[in-house]
Amino acid sequence: MEITIARSYEEMSAISAGIIAREIKRKHDLVLGLATGDTPVGTYKELVKIFKEEGLDFSKVTTFNLDEYVGLPPLHKNSYNYFMWENLFKHINITPSKVFVPQGNTEDPEEFCAWYEAQIKKAGGIDLQILGIGGDGHIAFNEPGSSFASPTRVKALFEQTIVDNSRFFDKKEDVPRFAITMGVGTILEAKKILMIVNGKRKADVVAQFIEGPVTSQITASALQLHRHVNVVLDAEAASRLKRTEYYNWVRDNKHLVQKEVGR
Numbered sequence: 001m002e003i004t005i006a007r008s009y010e011e012m013s014a015i016s017a018g019i020i021a022r023e024i025k026r027k028h029d030l031v032l033g034l035a036t037g038d039t040p041v042g043t044y045k046e047l048v049k050i051f052k053e054e055g056l057d058f059s060k061v062t063t064f065n066l067d068e069y070v071g072l073p074p075l076h077k078n079s080y081n082y083f084m085w086e087n088l089f090k091h092i093n094i095t096p097s098k099v100f101v102p103q104g105n106t107e108d109p110e111e112f113c114a115w116y117e118a119q120i121k122k123a124g125g126i127d128l129q130i131l132g133i134g135g136d137g138h139i140a141f142n143e144p145g146s147s148f149a150s151p152t153r154v155k156a157l158f159e160q161t162i163v164d165n166s167r168f169f170d171k172k173e174d175v176p177r178f179a180i181t182m183g184v185g186t187i188l189e190a191k192k193i194l195m196i197v198n199g200k201r202k203a204d205v206v207a208q209f210i211e212g213p214v215t216s217q218i219t220a221s222a223l224q225l226h227r228h229v230n231v232v233l234d235a236e237a238a239s240r241l242k243r244t245e246y247y248n249w250v251r252d253n254k255h256l257v258q259k260e261v262g263r
């Protein structure tokens, strides 16, 4: 895992958007996995800026969102589909037929989940997956105890997730109790992963997933098993990490590898 500690939310967002833009420039038909929540809002704003100012081309990019609440129609203001259109898609030149968000109001969730997995495979697999982390250590809606081999499926939300996400709803009782979510297994199949985290609220869980044991009780810790993970944090989210000095040294001195090779 490569850990980058940014000074602020703004810097974290700019670094993350830079990583995504670089991948799109490298591969115009990138398959991009997307996340929702407060964390990536700044990253999406930066991407819109790069689109407007530098003409970053999204027209050939295919996107797959991580999750969606069961029961919410795509145009519901609390749906993740709505979130994605408001925060990113409507501001860039994405091709609507290349946008995939799980359908919360599908009549047959099980069949839908199998179809969604098949679409990811048909697109050639996810090249770069964006992730946030929940207060309970979840990635997507893979709540504590989720199998590391899990595919896209319906998952019951953990009480802490319902409380955390109630801030977006009128009242806690309105938060759906189930979600369709990519599995930990689906996420681990992505070629590259970019995890973004900000805020003091996440400091403990960040220390657990990066420096603690691999455990299904903190599903983000599964990323320790992945080949290519970038974690971009703000200083508050990084405040409980023990090896910050090392991470910062690596960030500032990566270029030395070339010098060492040429010695």
Ligand code: PGA
Pocket: 036, 037, 038, 039, 040, 132, 133, 134, 135, 138, 139, 140
């Ligand atoms: P947040 O959610 O970005 O709103 O904190 C992250 C998550 O639950 O994955």
